[in-house]
Amino acid sequence: MKPENAMHLSPAGAFHALTEQLAGVTGEDFIREVVRRLAYALDVEYAFVSVRQPPDSLKLRIASAWHVNRAQSGSEFAVEGTPAARTLAESEVWHEDDVASLYPKDRWLRKHGVRAYCAVAIRDVDGHAIGHLGVMSRQPLQADAELISVLRALAMRAAAELRRQHLEEIQRLTAAKLGSLFRMAADILGAARLQDFQLTDISPSVEHVLGYSPAALIGQSLLHTEMFENSQLGSAFFQELKAGSHIVNRKVALRASNGSVRHARLSAEVGEFGGTRHILFSLVDVTDSQAALGQVQNLNATVDALFSTAQDAIFICSYPLANPAECKFVQVNDLACEWLGYTRNELLQSACAGVFEISDLNKLQAGAQRQRSKSESMHFRSKSGNALSCEVHARLFGEGKERVLLLRCQHRGQNAEFLGTQRELEYNYQDFFDNASDGIYRSTPEGLIISANPALARILGYDNPQELVADKLNITARIYAHAEQRAELLRRIEEHGQYSAQEFQIFRKDGTTIWVSDNSRAVKDARGHILYFEGTLQNITGRKRAEEALLRSEEKYRLLVDMSQDGVFLSQAGKLVYVNRAFAQMLGHRAEDMHGMPLNEVIDSANDGLAEKIAADSVDEHYLDPHEMHLRGRPGMPRITASVAVSRIFWRGRPAVMGTARDVTERKKVEQDLVHSAYHDALTGLPNRSFFMDRLRQAVASNSSAGSTRFALLFLDLDRFKLINDSLGHSFGDRLLTAITKRLHTCLRPADLMARYGGDEFTILLEHIQALDEATAVAERIHEELARAFNVGGRDVFTTASIGIVTSAPHYRHPDELLRDADTAMYRAKAAGKAGYVVFDDAMHQHVKANLKLETELRHALQRNEFRVYFQPILDLASGRLTGCEALVRWVHPERGLVTPSQFLAVAEETGLIIPLGWWVIETACAHLSQWRKRHKHLDDKFTVSVNIANRQFAHWLLPQRVARVLDMTGIPANSLCLEITETVFMDNPELAAETISRLRAIGVNLQMDDFGTGYSSLSALRTFKLDTLKIDRSFIAGIEKNRSDRAIVRTITVLAADLGMDVVAEGIETARQLELLRALGCRRGQGYYFSKPLAVSEVDRYLAALKPLNA
Structure with missing residues (x-):
């Protein structure tokens, strides 16, 4: 209920x-x-x-x-x-x-x-x-x-x-974390627009590495900065990026601000950033590491030369100064191993204390530390435990606590112990050579075997090594089943000095083929020329046959690969030798048609060199993880983006590449769309507020540096757009916004940035301007473009815009400050009549600050009950009888005293505070009227209290309900309350005005049109909206003594009101002559200082008791 x-x-x-x-x-x-x-x-x-x-x-x-x-x-x-x-x-x-x-x-x-x-x-x-x-x-x-x-x-x-x-x-x-990483990066990180290579951002590390201020570089073209020692090389790199390539670890020389040259590695790629394609790059300073590498290479070259030519035993040891007992071997030559009877691995895993007398070693080190080199007699222990001695020349390298000690040992007179040990080593080696199960060989670069053990002879089908060597067979022509494999192995041994575990097929003497695994290294002379190759060969035919049997038995796995949803491919020597059905379908081919297809017809060359590595069967472990690659489908198909993982294998004895590929084209498109939608408006396609704020923040940061160029911000708000939306629908409004966007673009330069800030608001950033005139010229072009009609769906519609303009200045530190001032200027343009522009100045800012302070004080005033209601009497001009009074609000400010409505009502109206303030005035005025009726019995029901109703309060749909409740609470008759409204309420929303007036009249309150004759409403409003009273504005009353026009206007209003059955009240009566003229012109009631100033509540009681009728 x-x-x-x-x-x-x-x-x-x-x-x-x-x-x-x-x-x-x-x-x-x-x-x-x-x-x-x-x-x-x-x-x-x-x-x-x-x-x-x-x-x-x-x-x-x-x-x-x-x-x-x-x-x-x-x-x-x-x-x-x-x-x-x-x-x-x-x-x-x-x-x-x-x-x-x-x-x-x-x-x-x-x-x-x-x-x-x-x-x-x-x-x-x-x-x-x-x-x-x-x-x-x-x-x-x-x-x-x-x-x-x-x-x-x-x-x-x-x-x-x-x-x-x-x-x-x-x-x-996330942005804050990324920004911190960006600022803390030791490498130089940066971004530049792809269109013109203009730097938009660069990390602070550029100042540490090269001595340039980031602010001085931002805005310059990468092609013209002083960073690159060879600007033409830098230009070539970035033009290569523009063509769609990637750059990874390219060598580049940089010039520091002090003129010195730094060496770096450049990596770069093109990416989408805030709707604009940018070059994202990193520069890793390798100057110090390159110098260190040179020193190491020089040292290694010295050591290699020494090791290959020395006739002495050589030891290189790490020597910790704090604990010499932990001295270890880091390198030894062959003669040192033969002399002591150890293998190289045994020595490198041993502590020096097991071979040298530490006291001798310390003495050598101490002398070498003083003189950098020292010769001493030194004692050794061989692997067999025999004591050896020799003359040792020591040299000390390095700084700090860890030193390097190089020892060259000249043994004394080839003593018997040494010769015995040497003969023992030679015997042991020959025994190993003759009885090894693997083939051991030496061969010339031209392909002749010059030394072989019995095992190699058996592997190749010969009775003994002598027969094999005497045959003088050519390895390339008579042993390798595939002659091109030897060329590949020679290339590797030339690059790396050795290779291991290379599997391939060879011919035996009888013409049959077997599988072998080969290990080989080059033996060079002191000048680095290859003398011969030596290595081992193992027969792995049994293992390979087992593998092939296993492959045959696992044919079902091939079926699984063919059924896989991911593409699988196998390539060898630059051609596809196998693809599964999914890979072929991904590229629009049949699987059987792709066998033998060149890789360059499938893989896009712009893939960071991966295509070339796959074609050369030379990928490394780096590509085991998925990499994004661009693949080419059949002619007419768009380029496919795939996630590809590849691995180097051996297929039928030769290097090959096996890979998997998953089509991620749609996923990448969705990701790009998500990034685009995050920074762009869905309706107009313009950058959105987030993107605009980021660019404005960059502009503010750049402007704070010395010598920076100026920029301007335009804040544009469409006039009367809400009216168009409400009358023609939101769909029509959306199409109009799209058309407006196209027009606005024609007013801007290519480099200017325009964003949809929200609703019908747009923001425009004009960078690199020289004077304010450039910004105002853009505003004028916009007004010219918007002045022409927009045809939307066959309907012509007109709209205008109010524009606020603010230019950069050193005191602006945050983008919000610029937006605030541009917004202030825009509203000033609207207040000046719309369809114009206003340039912000400091006076506006002070005005806004004052209004903001006033708004804050108004809110406090409502909470602290600082408002008072004063009442100005309204009298019958003929009899002098008091007929009512008008409630007028006053603010008793704690510091400024009594504040009149003209000083605060505009701010209250703008902020909406006028509504709670208006409710309070109605309630207070009615409560006082109720008390006066009880205390002064001569006040009849015709005595009224008038209350001004603001436009926003009149538009509030609860107004009639609230008024009815106040009348019920105070107990006063409805016709004792008169609500004063202005003409503009009929213009703002005629339908709402008609409904509200109807509901108020149903309650029984009086309705009065305030300031009649000063607005813009038509006289038809008096016929449409049933009102009780017209109030003649004080501006007409002030001139009736001397101005015939004012008297004519007052006469017209009184006659019009009488014909419409309405009453008339004149406000602002200040002289007896004005009173006399108003009586003569037919005005019945009035108010003004001639009768009484506005009275406080306590004064009203005294006024009511002392009031006497005026003389006629």
């Missing part, structure tokens, strides 16, 4: 007005505005939006709340034992008119006298409750279908906004 005093909600149109008011509100403002507007719309004391507080899911945080005309946020509360627990569990709107009794432990409800509660859970895309939205009231609420639908809709918008804020916070933190 509906409670007796339950609030009656308005028709659906009222809720529509609420959603219309919130339609253009976005961002953080939405959460604040939704609670404020919801509280006013429903006339309740409390409205709120909360979010679940992570990670503690049992708590909620108030994101925004409206508590008795005051905004609140930030407080937290536990869900348990509160109505929020029920709301979060419900899938629909939950409403209760006696909520305090259901939750007796909720002290907040009891403290604030809450009775009615109506709320709905805010849910994320997965349906989880992340907060709630609702209202509370001290009076019962009528929760009809309109209220429920509005709360549902607002909860959905709040969920979307909270999700957007969460994503923006993640994006902000």
Whole structure:
């Protein structure tokens, strides 16, 4: 059953007005505005939006709340034992008119006298409750279908906004982390526009490495900066990027600011950044490492020469100064191994203390440290335990705690022990050579075998080594089954000095083929010329046959590969030898047609050199992980992006490459679309607010440096666009915005940036301008373009724009400051009549600051009850009888004293504070009238109190309901209240004005048109809207004594009012002559300082008691 005093909600149109008011509100403002507007719309004391507080899911945080005309946020509360627990569990709107009794432990409800509660859970895309939205009231609420639908809709918008804020916070933190990495990078990182190679960003490390300030480089072309020692080489690199290639670890010389040359490795690629293609590059300084590498190479060359030519035993040791006992061998030559009876590996894994006397070693080191080189007699122990001695020449290298000690040992007189050991080594080697199971050989570079062991003879089908060597067979022609393999092996041994475990087929003496595994190294003379090759050969035919049998037995796995959804391919010598069905279908071919197809017809060459490596069968482990590559399909197909992983294998005895490929073209397109949509407006395709703010931030940072160029910011807002949207529909408005965007582009230079900032607002960044005239010229071109009609869907429509302009200056440190000032200038252009532009100056900023301060003080004034109502008497001009008074608000400021409405009403109107202030004036005026009627019995029902109603308050759909409630609370007759409205309410929204006037007249209050004759409404408004009184503006009264025109206007108004059955009130009467003329012109009532100034409440009582009628 509906409670007796339950609030009656308005028709659906009222809720529509609420959603219309919130339609253009976005961002953080939405959460604040939704609670404020919801509280006013429903006339309740409390409205709120909360979010679940992570990670503690049992708590909620108030994101925004409206508590008795005051905004609140930030407080937290536990869900348990509160109505929020029920709301979060419900899938629909939950409403209760006696909520305090259901939750007796909720002290907040009891403290604030809450009775009615109506709320709905805010849910994320997965349906989880992340907060709630609702209202509370001290009076019962009528929760009809309109209220429920509005709360549902607002909860959905709040969920979307909270999700957007969460994503923006993640994006902000990610950007901050990336920015920190960028600033902390030791390598030089940078970005440049691909179009003109202009640097847009470069890391601070450039100053450390090259001595250039980042600010001095940003804005310059990479082709013309002083960074590159060879600018033509740099130009070639970046032109190569523009052609679609990648650059990886290219050598490049850089010139520092002090003129020195630094060596670096350049890597670069092209990527999308904020809708513009950029070159992203890194420069790794390798100057120091290159110098160190040169020193190491020189040392290695010295050591190699020494080792290959020396007739002495040579040892290289690491010598820790702190603990000589830990001295170890790091390199020894063959003679040292033969002399001591150790293999090289045995010595390299041994401590020097097992071979040398440490006391001798310390003595040598000490002498070498003083003289850098030293000769001493030294004692050794051979592997067999025999003591040896020799003359040792020592040389010390390096600095710090770890030194390198080089020892060259000249043994004394080839003593018997040494010769015995040498003979023992030679005997052991010959025994190993003759009895080894693997073939051992020496061969010339020309391909003749000059030495072989019995095992090699058996492998090749000969009876003994002598027969094999005497045969003088040519290895290339008579042994290798595939002659080109020897050329490949010779190339490797020339590059690397050796190779190992190379598997291939060879011919035996009888012509049969076998599989072998070959290890070989080059033996060179002191000048580096190859003397011969020596190596080992192993017969692996049995193993290969087993492998082939295994492959045959696993044919089912080939079937699985053919059925795989991923593409699989095998290439050898630059041609495809196998592809599965998925790989062929990916490229639009049949699998059988691709056998033998050259790789360059399948793999795009612009793949960081990977195509060439695959073709040469020379990929390394780096490519085991997936790499993105571009593949070519059959003619007419678009280029395919694939994730490719490859590995080097041996196929039929020769190197080959096996790979897998997965088509990621669509995924890459989706990723690119996501990146584009994150920084662009979906309707117009323009950069969005996030992208624009990033570019503006860069411009501000660049402008702070010395010698930087100026830029300008234009803030453009379309005039009357909301009217077009409301009258012709949002679809029409969207098409108009698209057409406007195309026109605006024609007014800009290619380098200028335009963004859709939101709704019907656009922002334009003009960089590299020389003077303000360039910015104003763009604004004038925009006005010229917009002046022509737009034809949208066969309908011509006109629109204009108001533009605010601000130019860069050193005091701007943040982009928000520029936007604030451009926005201020734009609103100044609108106030000046729209369809114009205004350039921001400091006076505007001071005005905005003053208004902001005034707004803050107004909000405090409402909370602190600093407002007072004064009353100016209204009299019958013929009899002098008091007929009523007009309520006038005054502000008693704690510092400035009494403040008149002209000083604060405009700000109150603009900020919406006029609505709560207006409610308070109505309630206060009616309450005082009620008291006066009780104290002064001679006041009859015709005594009225007039209250001015602001346009925004008149547009509030709760006005009639609120007025009715005030009349009911104070007990005064409805016709004792007169509401004064201005002509503009009829122009702003005629339909709403007609409905509101009809509802007010149904209540019985009087309606008066204020300031009649000064506005722009037509006289038809007097016929359409039934009013009771016309108030003649004081501007006409002031001139009636001397100006015949003013007297004619006043006479016309009084006659018009009389013919329409309306009363007339003249305001601003200040002289007896004015009173006399007004009586003669037929004006019945009036007010002004001639009768009385506005009176405080206490003065009104005295005035009422002392009032005497005027003499006729």
